[in-house]
Amino acid sequence: MINQNKHYHFLLVICCTMYVLSKMSVLCKYSFRISKFHTCPAQNSKFLTIVDHSLEQCVDECTRRTSCKAIGFKRLFRLCELYAHEISPAVTDKHCVMVLRNDMDERPTLCNCNDTSVCEEETGQCVQKECPPEQHFLNVTFRGNMNEVNANKSVKCHDGFFEVKNKNLERYATCSQFGHWIFVPQCKGTVQSFILEHV
Structure with missing residues (x-):
């Protein structure tokens, strides 16, 4: 019985270690640098908000979309915001860090997706995720x-x-x-x- 328990714990440790390493490989797949601390992009260019994401996952979401030019990330709330422009005046926010697209490693192009779809690496297919911002509709x-x-x-x-x-x-x-x-x-x-x- 003792040997069986040891065997079980050994397998559990191996499985947990492999899981952590797989997560680390995903998180470290693309490098980036923080463009500005205590700053978020202007809210008028935000097109997507994602909750319960790490900073690394937020950067990954941005690099999968051609329309994403910057992210604002609020670590305290694990809140990821994607922005369509980086030229708008930034907003001071002590909880936010900003990463511009130029400060992210570009991922290899597997798909030729439009601005509102995302390339799924596993299938090499474009998946529609969003609709374009609606500012161009008159009145x-x-x-x-x-x-x-x-x-x-x-x-x-x-x-x-x-x-x-x-x-x-x-x-x-x-x-x-x-x-x-x-x-x-x-x-x-x-x-x-x-x-x-x-x-």
Whole structure:
């Protein structure tokens, strides 16, 4: 019985050691350096927030996306934020560190993915993960900052504009599995709003 217990503990130690080493190899696969301490990128270019990630995992998420130009990482909360721009003025935050894309090792290109999909190394396939930020839609207000597949944002025409079909009713846009927003209102202005916009 004692020999069986020793054998069991020996196997357990080996399995745990192999697990830790495999995790370390993933975390150390790509090197990076901290661009700025106590700083986060400007919030207006954030396109994805991921919880319960390490700094190394956050960098890995960024390097898998062509649209990611910087990360902000809050170690206290294990909060990973991905940003589409690095040229915006940075924000002071004592809990945050910023890593720019130029300070990350680039991973070998296995796939030719678009800005909102991620290359899965195991299969060499592009997987749609997000929808693009919606800033280019004219006269539409989006509420919410989540862009991943199946995320919802409330959408509404600006004051003085009306939705062609729904008469300014507030609706929800959903990020589809194909990487585009389902239901984006077509907002048209009244003559008065057109004049105010062009004065």
